[in-house]
Amino acid sequence: MKAAAETYAPTTSKGVFDVERVRADFPILNRTVNGKPLIYLDNAATSQKPARVIDTLRRYYCEENSNIHRGVHYLSQKATAEYEGARKKLSSFINARTPNEIIYVRGATEGINLVAQSFVQERIRPGEEILISEMEHHSNIVPWQIVCEKTGAKLKVVPINDKGEIILEEYEKMLTPKVKFVSLVYISNSLGTVNPVRQMIEMAHAHNIPVLIDGAQAVSHSKVDVQELDCDFFVFSGHKMFGPTGIGVLYGKSEYLEKMPPYQGGGDMIKSVTFEKTVYNDLPYKFEAGTPNIAGAIGLGSAVDYLNEVDLDAVYAYEQDLLAYATEAVKNVDGLRIIGTARNKTAVISFMLEDVHPHDIGTIIDSEGVAIRTGHHCTQPVMQRFGVPATARASFALYNTKDEIDVLVKSINKAKKVFQ
Amino acid sequence: MSELKTLYQDIILDHNKSPHNFKKLDNANRHAEGYNPLCGDKYDIYLRVENDVIQDVSFEGAGCAISKASASVMSSLLKGKTKEEAEELIEVFHKLVTGDADPMEELERLGKLAAFAGVSEFPARVKCASLAWHTLRAALENKDDVVSTEK
Numbered sequence: 001m002k003a004a005a006e007t008y009a010p011t012t013s014k015g016v017f018d019v020e021r022v023r024a025d026f027p028i029l030n031r032t033v034n035g036k037p038l039i040y041l042d043n044a045a046t047s048q049k050p051a052r053v054i055d056t057l058r059r060y061y062c063e064e065n066s067n068i069h070r071g072v073h074y075l076s077q078k079a080t081a082e083y084e085g086a087r088k089k090l091s092s093f094i095n096a097r098t099p100n101e102i103i104y105v106r107g108a109t110e111g112i113n114l115v116a117q118s119f120v121q122e123r124i125r126p127g128e129e130i131l132i133s134e135m136e137h138h139s140n141i142v143p144w145q146i147v148c149e150k151t152g153a154k155l156k157v158v159p160i161n162d163k164g165e166i167i168l169e170e171y172e173k174m175l176t177p178k179v180k181f182v183s184l185v186y187i188s189n190s191l192g193t194v195n196p197v198r199q200m201i202e203m204a205h206a207h208n209i210p211v212l213i214d215g216a217q218a219v220s221h222s223k224v225d226v227q228e229l230d231c232d233f234f235v236f237s238g239h240k241m242f243g244p245t246g247i248g249v250l251y252g253k254s255e256y257l258e259k260m261p262p263y264q265g266g267g268d269m270i271k272s273v274t275f276e277k278t279v280y281n282d283l284p285y286k287f288e289a290g291t292p293n294i295a296g297a298i299g300l301g302s303a304v305d306y307l308n309e310v311d312l313d314a315v316y317a318y319e320q321d322l323l324a325y326a327t328e329a330v331k332n333v334d335g336l337r338i339i340g341t342a343r344n345k346t347a348v349i350s351f352m353l354e355d356v357h358p359h360d361i362g363t364i365i366d367s368e369g370v371a372i373r374t375g376h377h378c379t380q381p382v383m384q385r386f387g388v389p390a391t392a393r394a395s396f397a398l399y400n401t402k403d404e405i406d407v408l409v410k411s412i413n414k415a416k417k418v419f420q
Numbered sequence: 421m422s423e424l425k426t427l428y429q430d431i432i433l434d435h436n437k438s439p440h441n442f443k444k445l446d447n448a449n450r451h452a453e454g455y456n457p458l459c460g461d462k463y464d465i466y467l468r469v470e471n472d473v474i475q476d477v478s479f480e481g482a483g484c485a486i487s488k489a490s491a492s493v494m495s496s497l498l499k500g501k502t503k504e505e506a507e508e509l510i511e512v513f514h515k516l517v518t519g520d521a522d523p524m525e526e527l528e529r530l531g532k533l534a535a536f537a538g539v540s541e542f543p544a545r546v547k548c549a550s551l552a553w554h555t556l557r558a559a560l561e562n563k564d565d566v567v568s569t570e571k
């Protein structure tokens with residue numbers, strides 16, 4: 001294993017994508033499962049980690065471990081610099097105006113809850129509405145239900161069509177003066193649909209409605225520019241973009257973040273504390289109470305370095321090619337139905353087999369070393385919309401190959417045979 | 421692959437394909453609904469119990485092969501059993517699928533249920549196999565609310 005981040009050569013040059021070189025960056029891809037080479041197709045749940053990220057975590061704990069923002073000693077300053085350096089990397093990664101707009105959170109879920117509690121709950125009144133879509137992850141449904149329960153506001157759901165696309169005409173109609181907030185998933189984890197969020201944000205802004213974008217599935221597959229999108233909030237999780245678990249980002253426009261009350265109270269989020277009065281810290285620290293996930297943040301910075309080097313435009317093109325290949329390949333499986341056939345899709349194939357339950361498919365193909373997800377993927381309303389209890393889902397990342405798709409198809413056929 | 425064979429025994433595949441007692445029981449006097457929110461498996465169990473003896477049993481619902489076969493085999497064993505005997509069966513089945521019982525030693529009590537011994541090698545599937553049995557227990561106790569594997 002290589003020792004320090006500095007020794008990593010760029011994986012691919014701009015615009016060229018060499019999957020074998022990318023695979024060599026991910027140590028776990030060398031392992032076998034049930035005696036077969038691991039074929040990891042559960043990337044929408046969590047992605048694998050490149051050696052660079054793993055080494056960064058190791059180096060941090062071996063050489064720099066310390067608490068941040070509160071020590072004059074060498075290690076504390078070093079850890080603080082790395083932690084804040086990662087914030088800068090994340091800020092440029094999504095093109096925020098300033099690193100102060102990058103709030104470290106545990107992940108997309110915590111980011112949404114923070115906005116629900118500190119922003120929406122503060123200003124919404126009984127009878128007013130929050131708009132989401134029918135394809136949201138539970139993490140973009142339940143926090144709003146909690147707000148509605150506490151405030152008497154209403155949660156409204158924009159329907160999707162049979163392909164798994166948001167019906168924009170319905171969305172337009174639902175943007176009434178009652179709506180005070182819109183929260184939308186950028187890319188659906190269960191269907192793969194890429195929503196036209198830029199247009200949808202513009203439509204909401206025409207009515208002065210702020211918008212949160214759940215980018216959990218977006219950042220590892222294509223470039224994101226929050227200024228170009230003009231979203232008011234944007235959340236994502238480190239673990240789905242080749243970084244560690246337990247760390248993620250809430251981006252918010254400073255004009256909103258500044259006015260929002262803190263989400264949690266504690267150390268680091270204050271300027272001064274007396275029993276009579278506490279003065280809150282400036283952005284972003286106002287929202288980062290307590291000792292944060294320092295190693296996680298630094299590891300996430302390293303994942304951003306990785307993504308910058310592989311060139312996300314090349315990744316996007318490569319994954320689109322994988323998606324086209326996989327979509328064609330599964331057409332040869334009798335009785336297989338794809339759930340989610342949007343025109344604009346990322347590399348996710350959710351499917352049903354006639355006569356074989358997703359759970360049984362999952363177990364059988366696992367014996368071939370193929371890891372997929374089966375179940376409702378934390379999107380029960382999507383399952384209800386398509387009238388299925390669950391699906392099997394193969395979700396791809398930049399290290400997957402066409403050969404792996406061939407093995408996937410072969411093992412699906414094997415599952416069918418067991419049940420013949 | 422050999423482990424897979426022990427999971428998907430012929431008995432299991434057959435019961436999945438043509439489940440026994442797969443209908444609603446019109447004269448049932450006990451009923452419970454079982455739900456596994458993680459995979460969406462859902463079954464209704466109906467019983468007709470008289471003087472603490474199960475006179476009739478049926479089930480309805482949908483789920484994976486393991487959960488459906490388990491419900492079907494269970495239903496085929498219950499007729500004529502006392503409440504106490506049924507509870508004993510629930511107990512051994514649970515031990516079997518969690519690997520706490522040696523199927524060879526318990527063969528007599530288990531009968532057809534021994535086919536589910538392979539489940540213990542697949543921890544992710546234990547809940548599938550147990551769903552109908554949890555639901556049976558609720559029906560015997562006449563708890564009419566939904567039994568969830570996640571409680």
Ligand SMILES: Cc1ncc(COP(=O)(O)O)c(C=O)c1O
Nearest residue numbers: 107108109137139189214216237
């Ligand atoms: C679209 C989407 N939103 C939100 C989340 C929640 O992410 P996390 O569990 O990392 O907070 C996920 C993860 O499954 C997701 O796929």
